[in-house]
Amino acid sequence: MARYADPGTVEWVESGGGPLIVVPEAVLPFWAGADGEDLATDYDRACEVDGYVGLLPVGDSAALVLGDEPASTSFLPDHGTFVRWSAAGSEDELLAGVPAALDAAVWQNEVSWQVPGPVVLFDSAWPGTATERTEHLRVPLEPGRYTVRAAHAQPGPETWLGLVQLSRLPD
Template identity: 65%
Template structure:
């Protein structure tokens, strides 16, 4: 896993080759990932079909961000995970997010109950053994969220996957 950081840049999380997962902080210790001979949790994450889906973890559900190991960040001002599929630079990718949101054709929708803050990391890692450099902590108010996903090419040579969270009952969307 790599966390790309530069002055003023967002933080990106990468995987070793499988999906990334967003686990409620309260359920982290229940996520076993691919720990030794026990790969059950990781295998369940790998079975998620599409750009996003849910798997059980402890008393909660975790959000799996597709099977593609794309570098991923979270933009809290847009309530959106941005997955870097193709772009010449981070700046070009991030500059295209608003156009991508405006042109997105949302393909998949899931409803996710979130008990509070969540953590983004490589699904292969056990939740109890995470290093701060390997995770991105995201503050989410407890509640029910509609999760929608789309892959967009808003400008030439720039493709990203968007996974957006919309608080149920909220009329606010970044479209």
């Protein structure tokens, strides 16, 4: 897990070059990543997602693919948002721009995602059973249906970031 500032500030997950994925913990064993004997692996399916976000079936649930670019990504619970680091001089600069980015974002790719509980963010090339051996971030989401929307924003002249915001819908 990458850290760019003081310990405990924000934990970032990086990719080896492909998309990052957010898989419900309950179905982690069903995500095979780049492993497998099928012609199209789970990783291949993740790479085919067009746009900032998309959903892929995994077990009896769905995983959220963070598409577009393999940017370092973290989750900011206060904003209910995955923040994707496209460009910034420092982590502090990037994080300081998040509120302005959320206010100015032009949201796209809205999807509805049913989540059975906590989820794990990691590189989609890895099998779900290997997340403990690689960079990952556990996000303790409450079970329920979420609206997921995505955007890119430029809150400053040298600061660009991607946003993937989750909003829990009422039961």
